Amino acid sequence: MLALPETEWGLLRSAITDARRARPPAHVARCLMCSGPVFIQARAFRGLRLPYFAHFKGGDATCPWHTGETLHPDDARALQYGGAQESATHRMLCEQIAELAAADERCVAAEVSKYLPPSDNERGRYPDVLIVRRGAPKIAVEIQLSNTFQTEVSARCLHYEREGVGLLWVLYGLDMQADDLPQSFRDVVLRHRGNAFLLDDEAVAESLARRTLVLKCYLRGPEGRFEAGRLITLDNLTFSARGPPYLEDRITPGLLARGEAARTPWRTALRGRSPDFSYADLRSPAFLAANDHLCGLVPGLRQWEAETHQGQWMIANLIAVVFSVLSHAYGTFRNYASRQDNVQALLNSKLPSENLLPFALIMREILQRCGANDLLPGSVGQHLDRALSLGDGNFVLDYEAPWAAIAVLLPELFDPLLRFELETLDALPTWARPKTTTTGRTRVPPAHPAQRPQSLEEDHGFPHHPG
Ligand SMILES: [Zn+2]
Incomplete structure (x- = not known):
């Protein structure tokens, strides 16, 4: 795994999490010592990002390869947000995106945290913003402010894939040229096939001028660095049967x-x-x-x-x-x-x-x-x-x-x-x-x-x- 490029162990990491959350759950990777299910974690080490296998919570603690309990996502979330589920910035961004999308004459509805009833799931969900346009796929926008956990990313991806709704992760407050992009952002970018979508001042100004939602898209280059951002609209995106939409597939080729x-x-x-x-x-x-x-x-x-x-x-x-x-x-x-x-x-x-x-x-x-x-x-x-x-x-x-x-x-x-x-x-x-x-x-x-x-x-x- 250490010899694999980041995109490849990243795909494996996503697949392991998805399989565990699928119905019925499945295990893609197991520990060779205790046979317990394992997943992939990543750590920064001397300027590199290195993947390693870790036992899922509840794994056999007597296994010599057990590396200690990992935090349950709920506990980790509580620590991260100090118990609060939503910050003020998050709410403000949701409302701004809804407003910009609603200015489009094809827009039927752009609503914040509106319940989306299920068609192929047991329960519905509350996407950050739901955008419905005439003659275009329904889009759920989720905003990633700081770290969203892999389990949440996975759950939402699987949910909207089953519903046939395009899931668009919008990242905020990031320097895409920075080397130390957190793992959770990398996961989301990989799911978008090497595309990162941001809303920045330039995108907001362009949205207002063109009366439709404009985002800035950064494409991942072959060496893992991002190219200069370009302004795109929802009509520029390709919607796939598997995974979130993208401007250009930078992984498959x-x-x-x-x-x-x-x-x-x-x-x-x-x-x-x-x-x-x-x-x-x-x-x-x-x-x-x-x-x-x-x-x-x-x-x-x-x-x-x-x-x-x-x-x-x-x-x-x-x-x-x-x-x-x-x-x-x-x-x-x-x-x-x-x-x-x-x-x-x-x-x-x-x-x-x-x-x-x-x-x-x-x-x-x-x-x-x-x-x-x-x-x-x-x-x-x-x-x-x-x-x-x-x-x-x-x-x-x-x-x-x-x-x-x-x-x-x-x-x-x-x-x-x-x-x-x-x-x-x-x-x-x-x-x-x-x-x-x-x-x-x-x-x-x-x-x-x-x-x-x-x-x-x-x-x-x-x-x-x-x-
Ligand atoms: Zn083990």
Whole structure:
């Protein structure tokens, strides 16, 4: 966990808290010593922000890794506010936001601490400000003055997500360029996918001039520092099925970049293949460059290729077949390995061949994890079973370099933490989502429109067939 970037352990931290508050509650992380549920705390240490696991309150105090009781949120809240639930500044801000939002001619209602009855929860809530506009999603604004606890952040996020109401956290009195942003603010910014929303004097003046609520949005840069703030209105926000709205998703692209970078040289090479899929293609400069790139990422791959008859060629052929299968999983089949016009014909001819047979275990694993899993019940599954029935000794095993190579090319399928993070954001690419089968019928899980990257083709490397 110490080796993870802050955004990644932050996503895990949020997911652990959310799972514990979900119905029914679940535990994402447990102590290896006592099996008790744990969560992630963070401490500043020598200029760094370091995460560590801590037992939830009520955990086994005899566990050698127990670090002492953590404060119950209610007690911590009482300490923080000196018992008072709401400060005068908080109330004033709520009223100001409601007033600015109400000036918009599309605004139907902008109310402070108004009870919002539940539609999919047992109880309703009192959002700081509820904004209802014609032809736009309902928005609950919550103001974060000082520290709001992770448990509260989590509870509100889950609540409004179930209600289908956009939850907008507005931060106040912060210097976004400061290094020592408290953890609770970091949690909220991460939930907004690296966006921080503030109401400052400039935003207030602009709101009055434009007669609509204007906020200042700070976007988190790649190194974790915030860019200069920009003035935005509620119409600039994207509302996702998972989590609070955002101006720009500054988290997901970073998570998808690793697999994308590993695949790019192969995509270039595969797209440049000759129309007859000549074997000579695989010795072209583009394929040699792709292979060099992959060997640089996977220790032992070059040696495996050298020690295996036709090793380098077999890896290129495997990747051509795998990318073809994943283009089918993405929804638009493109064959990089042969002239056959559908994925079944491609696999049925390739699986028994001596070039692909050693990778039968890899192929099964890929087919099960990706959106082409609907091929397994049919003839492809039979060919695969026949190949696998040859038994041990015929296949490349999972400690050998080709497995590592496939895992590096497809972290969306083979890196469990990345998969978990992308699922949390509802951002797992279409091709990496197994289709769910119910009573023998195959159904594609709905991808939320807001989650669809503008250019899947460039983002994920399993492109449309041209024309
Ligand atoms: Zn323990």
